[in-house]
Amino acid sequence: MHIVVCIKQVPDSAQIRVHPVTNTIMRQGVPTIINPYDLFSLEEALRLRDAFGGKVTVLTMGPPMAEDSLRKALGIGADDAVLLTDRFFAGSDTLATSFALATAIQKIMETEPVDMVFAGKQTIDGDTAQVGPGICCRLGMQQLTYVQKVESVDPAKREIVVHRRSEGGVQVLKTSLPCMITMLEGTNQIRYGTMDDMFRAARADVRVWSAAAAGIEDMTRCGLRGSPTVVKKVFAPKARAQKARPVDGEGAEALAAAAIEAIFASQPKLESDLLKQSAGY
Amino acid sequence: MSADNKPASSRAGMKKQLPEKFINYKHVWVFVELERGEVHPVSWELLGEGRKLADKLGVQLAGVVMGPPAATTRAAVEGSYRYGADTVYLMEDPLLTDYRNEPFTKAMTDLVNTYQPEILLLGATTLGRDLAGSVATTLATGLTADCTELAIDDEGSLAATRPTFGGSLLCTIHTLNFRPQMATIRPRVMAMPEAKDGEVSGGLIEVPLNMKEDDVITKILDFIADNTTNKAQLAYADVVVAGGMGLGKPENFKLVKDLAEVLGAEYGGSRPLVQKGWIDSDRQIGQTGKTIRPKLYIAAGISGAIQHRVGVEGADLILAINTDPNAPIMDFAHLAIIGDAMTILPALTEAFRKRLSVNRMAG
Numbered sequence: 001m002h003i004v005v006c007i008k009q010v011p012d013s014a015q016i017r018v019h020p021v022t023n024t025i026m027r028q029g030v031p032t033i034i035n036p037y038d039l040f041s042l043e044e045a046l047r048l049r050d051a052f053g054g055k056v057t058v059l060t061m062g063p064p065m066a067e068d069s070l071r072k073a074l075g076i077g078a079d080d081a082v083l084l085t086d087r088f089f090a091g092s093d094t095l096a097t098s099f100a101l102a103t104a105i106q107k108i109m110e111t112e113p114v115d116m117v118f119a120g121k122q123t124i125d126g127d128t129a130q131v132g133p134g135i136c137c138r139l140g141m142q143q144l145t146y147v148q149k150v151e152s153v154d155p156a157k158r159e160i161v162v163h164r165r166s167e168g169g170v171q172v173l174k175t176s177l178p179c180m181i182t183m184l185e186g187t188n189q190i191r192y193g194t195m196d197d198m199f200r201a202a203r204a205d206v207r208v209w210s211a212a213a214a215g216i217e218d219m220t221r222c223g224l225r226g227s228p229t230v231v232k233k234v235f236a237p238k239a240r241a242q243k244a245r246p247v248d249g250e251g252a253e254a255l256a257a258a259a260i261e262a263i264f265a266s267q268p269k270l271e272s273d274l275l276k277q278s279a280g281y
Numbered sequence: 282m283s284a285d286n287k288p289a290s291s292r293a294g295m296k297k298q299l300p301e302k303f304i305n306y307k308h309v310w311v312f313v314e315l316e317r318g319e320v321h322p323v324s325w326e327l328l329g330e331g332r333k334l335a336d337k338l339g340v341q342l343a344g345v346v347m348g349p350p351a352a353t354t355r356a357a358v359e360g361s362y363r364y365g366a367d368t369v370y371l372m373e374d375p376l377l378t379d380y381r382n383e384p385f386t387k388a389m390t391d392l393v394n395t396y397q398p399e400i401l402l403l404g405a406t407t408l409g410r411d412l413a414g415s416v417a418t419t420l421a422t423g424l425t426a427d428c429t430e431l432a433i434d435d436e437g438s439l440a441a442t443r444p445t446f447g448g449s450l451l452c453t454i455h456t457l458n459f460r461p462q463m464a465t466i467r468p469r470v471m472a473m474p475e476a477k478d479g480e481v482s483g484g485l486i487e488v489p490l491n492m493k494e495d496d497v498i499t500k501i502l503d504f505i506a507d508n509t510t511n512k513a514q515l516a517y518a519d520v521v522v523a524g525g526m527g528l529g530k531p532e533n534f535k536l537v538k539d540l541a542e543v544l545g546a547e548y549g550g551s552r553p554l555v556q557k558g559w560i561d562s563d564r565q566i567g568q569t570g571k572t573i574r575p576k577l578y579i580a581a582g583i584s585g586a587i588q589h590r591v592g593v594e595g596a597d598l599i600l601a602i603n604t605d606p607n608a609p610i611m612d613f614a615h616l617a618i619i620g621d622a623m624t625i626l627p628a629l630t631e632a633f634r635k636r637l638s639v640n641r642m643a644g
Contacts, residue, residue, distance in 0.1 A: 011446075098418060125446055127569060128426040133382075133414025142499050143382040145411045161502065166380060166407050167316055172503035173381075186562055228423035228459040230295055232440070234452045237587055244601055244614035255618045256628035259600060260636060262616050263577060267598055270576050273519065277545045278637040 001054035002112050003045040006119040007038040009062050009069035034069045037120035039190040040183040045118045046077045055079040061100055067206050074201035075193040086211040091224035098134025099221050104214040117180045136180035148184045297436045297457045306460035309335040310398040313344045313361055318353035323404030325364040329474030332365040337433045343368040347388050349378040363476045368484035380408050383497050386415045388490055398461045400439050405465035413465050423456030424463040429470055444568050444591050469516045469574040515571045520546035523566050527582020527622055531559040536626035543633045551583045567592035581622040585610025
């Protein structure tokens with residue numbers, strides 16, 4: 001079984017700072033990580049490889065430094081890595097990104113058929129959840145998003161059964177390979193690579209592909225030019241005119257009492273609603 | 282190398298030049314999300330927002346209803362009129378009983394290609410996000426996820442504002458030269474509009490799906506409904522109490538639950554609490570968790586990072602409990618108790634308990 005896992009190198013967003021005057025992202029010194037959502041998909045892919053044999057290829061698109069994230073994935077246990085990097089990709093929105101990644105996967109398929117593609121549910125920097133479905137749609141695969149459990153795989157029949165989170169419950173779905181899966185967070189725990197994996201990762205050849213090497217002929221479908229969306233404005237959220245009004249009082253009881261008075265003074269209907277609800281108990 | 286084959290550098294100043302083929306794209310559409318006989322409330326919220334956009338553009342607002350031939354599907358059509366739709370596009374087919382990507386993507390792309398809307402809004406639910414991604418890719422148009430504000434600019438384009446970089450900044454995104462302009466919006470970000478009373482009606486355009494079950498590769502084997510009594514109904518709760526890192530240690534989270542219980546409220550927490558495993562991820566409040574819109578939100582020991590702020594700004598009244606009078610949460614809370622959540626929370630719990638029970642006896 002050959003599984004391609006799409007990952008993204010992202011800034012550790014918990015540590016992002018915005019310049020207070022210019023409203024620009026201060027990137028200096030912000031560490032990068034593999035998008036945490038991708039790790040649930042990577043782990044699931046590794047488990048399937050361990051169970052059924054085959055290989056896991058990790059794929060990313062990004063600047064040359066994104067190679068670090070691929071080496072990390074190799075160190076965790078992936079077998080092969082492809083970095084898609086080209087200045088033509090700069091400024092790609094989700095449509096242009098899914099075009100580039102899907103084309104690269106087709107290129108991979110020319111030499112090794114692909115049974116499944118995994119992607120993160122979403123990224124922590126863009127949070128769109130669009131690239132996985134975009135890749136899937138372009139490759140004409142069956143789309144399985146928000147998967148919380150891979151129930152079974154039958155490689156002979158080329159069938160897979162998964163549990164997919166939906167509104168108000170879980171769908172149990174059966175579909176055919178090839179398929180694209182995004183895993184829900186918290187569904188597994190990413191493994192630590194073995195010493196062998198780590199040594200191998202340090203020495204492994206990461207395949208570095210330009211747009212042309214990935215088989216892209218029409219550069220107008222890449223980067224800014226291939227992106228239908230245009231970011232017109234970036235700005236910091238406005239502060240409200242008034243800051244929170246602190247309630248007066250000495251000690252916890254007095255403060256609590258003052259806060260409750262202030263709450264019900266501004267929301268009179270809330271008190272009657274709460275009373276009705278309370279009477280219902 | 283031709284000029285077309287050089288990388289582009291910037292397009293922020295790009296002007297709208299709508300290609301000929303999109304000139305006739307008109308009207309605002311809202312996907313009415315119907316699952317197991319019920320419409321997700323986000324669809325009504327979006328009809329409310331879509332009404333404003335349609336009025337600004339001087340065009341019609343349409344609901345798009347897809348479901349099985351059933352009374353519940355017809356009820357969704359009526360609901361669409363009730364919440365502001367002028368017209369409903371209806372696809373009724375047994376294949377649209379439960380959500381699957383393939384038939385729903387075909388249904389939506391067929392409708393768009395035939396009837397050509399300029400704006401298409403979907404809820405950012407698991408269903409809406411699954412569907413929007415493949416519809417936008419099939420149509421090769423722009424899709425802006427998780428918008429917090431929608432407006433029409435001077436050129437008549439949709440200006441979709443969303444948080445970016447984990448909520449540190451906001452950005453306004455346009456789909457200038459492609460149609461439809463697609464956006465997803467999370468539940469509770471937009472206000473629920475008033476429903477019209479009495480008889481409602483509007484245009485109805487019924488379109489066949491033209492697909493057979495054999496054409497759909499993915500099969501639904503089972504549906505395991507959530508045990509709703511245990512599931513956080515945070516997004517639609519009237520009162521929400523939440524805790525953050527200021528609580529110090531996981532045991533103290535009980536103080537949040539105690540107050541929530543007295544108020545009949547839902548409880549939740551900030552992102553670090555989920556990351557540390559103090560609470561489940563479906564209790565996370567903020568940009569990457571749930572957006573809430575309660576009448577009262579009590580935030581204890583939450584500093585108020587922007588990513589939290591965008592998830593709670595819709596609350597009618599926010600009470601912040603924090604030892605730091607300069608914490609960022611003071612910029613968007615309405616009331617504050619400057620103090621230690623560990624002593625204030627029990628005092629609030631006790632005071633609310635007395636107030637609500639004394640009054641009950643008096644009444």
